[in-house]
Amino acid sequence: MDLSHGDSLDSMEGVPQVRAYQLDTMISIVLRLGVSIAAITVVAGYLLYLSHYPGHAPALGSFRMPPIMHHRTGLLGLVQASVARHSGRDIIDLGLMMLVVTPVVRVAFSVVVYLYEGDYRFVWITLVVLTILLLAMSGV
Amino acid sequence: MTGIDFEALVFCGSVLAGLLGALTGLGGGVVIVPMLTILFGIDFRHAIGASIVSVIATSSAAASAYVREGYTNMRLGMFLEIATTIGAVVGAMLTAIIPASALGVVFGLVLLFSAVQSFQQRPQDSGQVIPVSDTIARKLHLYGRFPADTGESVPYGVRNVPLGFGLMALAGAVSGLLGIGSGAFKVLAMDRAMRIPFKVSTTTSNFMIGVTASASAVVYFSRGYIHPLIAGPVMLGVLVGALLGTKCLVRWKTKTLRIIFAFVLLALGLDMLWTSHTAIH
Numbered sequence: 240m241d242l243s244h245g246d247s248l249d250s251m252e253g254v255p256q257v258r259a260y261q262l263d264t265m266i267s268i269v270l271r272l273g274v275s276i277a278a279i280t281v282v283a284g285y286l287l288y289l290s291h292y293p294g295h296a297p298a299l300g301s302f303r304m305p306p307i308m309h310h311r312t313g314l315l316g317l318v319q320a321s322v323a324r325h326s327g328r329d330i331i332d333l334g335l336m337m338l339v340v341t342p343v344v345r346v347a348f349s350v351v352v353y354l355y356e357g358d359y360r361f362v363w364i365t366l367v368v369l370t371i372l373l374l375a376m377s378g379v
Numbered sequence: 380m381t382g383i384d385f386e387a388l389v390f391c392g393s394v395l396a397g398l399l400g401a402l403t404g405l406g407g408g409v410v411i412v413p414m415l416t417i418l419f420g421i422d423f424r425h426a427i428g429a430s431i432v433s434v435i436a437t438s439s440a441a442a443s444a445y446v447r448e449g450y451t452n453m454r455l456g457m458f459l460e461i462a463t464t465i466g467a468v469v470g471a472m473l474t475a476i477i478p479a480s481a482l483g484v485v486f487g488l489v490l491l492f493s494a495v496q497s498f499q500q501r502p503q504d505s506g507q508v509i510p511v512s513d514t515i516a517r518k519l520h521l522y523g524r525f526p527a528d529t530g531e532s533v534p535y536g537v538r539n540v541p542l543g544f545g546l547m548a549l550a551g552a553v554s555g556l557l558g559i560g561s562g563a564f565k566v567l568a569m570d571r572a573m574r575i576p577f578k579v580s581t582t583t584s585n586f587m588i589g590v591t592a593s594a595s596a597v598v599y600f601s602r603g604y605i606h607p608l609i610a611g612p613v614m615l616g617v618l619v620g621a622l623l624g625t626k627c628l629v630r631w632k633t634k635t636l637r638i639i640f641a642f643v644l645l646a647l648g649l650d651m652l653w654t655s656h657t658a659i660h
């Protein structure tokens with residue numbers, strides 16, 4: 240993908256159109272990919288669940304803590320717990336987690352794009368956001 | 380009610396949530412939580428878990444379209460995300476100290492008051508005003524262009540960045556404390572303080588709310604608030620609704636969107652007052 244560094248030097252008022260357009264397109268693609276993969280996973284998990292329990296009504300009125308997730312914190316622990324048991328419900332969980340991670344991937348991706356464009360002020364800005372996010376997600 | 384019937388109804392309600400969320404930049408929580416708790420008798424914790432999933436789904440699906448169409452101001456959004464993420468973390472820490480119910484009453488009233496004002500068209504919506512930006516906005520190139528109702532690409536300025544940044548931190552803290560309403564304060568901060576066009580305010584808010592929500596979602600996952608059989612159909616429905624919403628926002632006049640926004644804000648304010656009144660933790 241060509242990010243045309245040659246045009247960027249003579250920018251009169253900030254971000255030239257070409258670069259802004261390409262960043263837009265790439266962020267748009269990242270978001271759509273994340274959402275699509277997550278949605279496909281949730282649908283697959285749901286179909287698997289239905290094939291195991293045809294017409295089964297889930298007990299949804301009550302709330303109870305999931306036993307496995309008690310002592311696991313952070314995103315990695317959650318994913319491990321989900322993959323360890325492989326039923327349709329866990330595949331749905333996995334799809335939901337992919338969705339949850341999509342905005343974080345978007346931020347991480349924009350760090351790389353700003354770095355590539357040489358927009359160091361925004362590299363720092365997006366890095367700060369990414370750091371806060373990852374700290375909050377790791378359960379600190 | 381069998382499992383499939385329940386899931387189909389939740390899916391349909393979620394389409395509406397995604398549609399409204401994408402049109403207003405407020406996320407879908409205002410529809411999801413009352414629908415699940417009042418209509419289906421779902422536990423409040425499962426409802427807010429599904430609601431946070433709906434916010435991320437709306438944000439990501441709609442943003443992918445709005446960014447491409449040139450409405451979202453990504454630079455402004457990413458800059459303000461510093462304020463909202465720090466605010467959200469601080470807000471979550473303060474839950475033990477600040478009584479959320481009292482705070483909910485205050486912010487619920489603020490939303491009701493803002494809803495009344497939101498009906499009015501503001502000068503920047505037309506794109507006919509001379510774009511004025513403050514020093515920080517000029518330095519960071521936060522101003523931009525957007526497709527006005529007339530169809531042409533119009534430049535706009537961004538004003539009062541320090542005030543907007545402060546309000547965004549507050550918006551983050553409110554969402555950390557109350558779990559709802561982060562989008563409302565984001566749109567209001569951009570619309571009122573920073574004076575950017577309404578469609579840019581709502582789409583940029585929509586772009587930002589997913590990031591704030593994703594941090595909370597991990598906590599909700601570990602507490603077991605996100606139930607796959609509730610959040611799953613909610614997510615799929617919201618995605619469909621959000622994609623429909625983006626088609627509408629592009630075509631509809633700003634005036635129409637302001638009216639929808641005002642009514643959703645009204646509902647959100649009442650919801651916040653009601654939640655604070657019942658005070659479930």
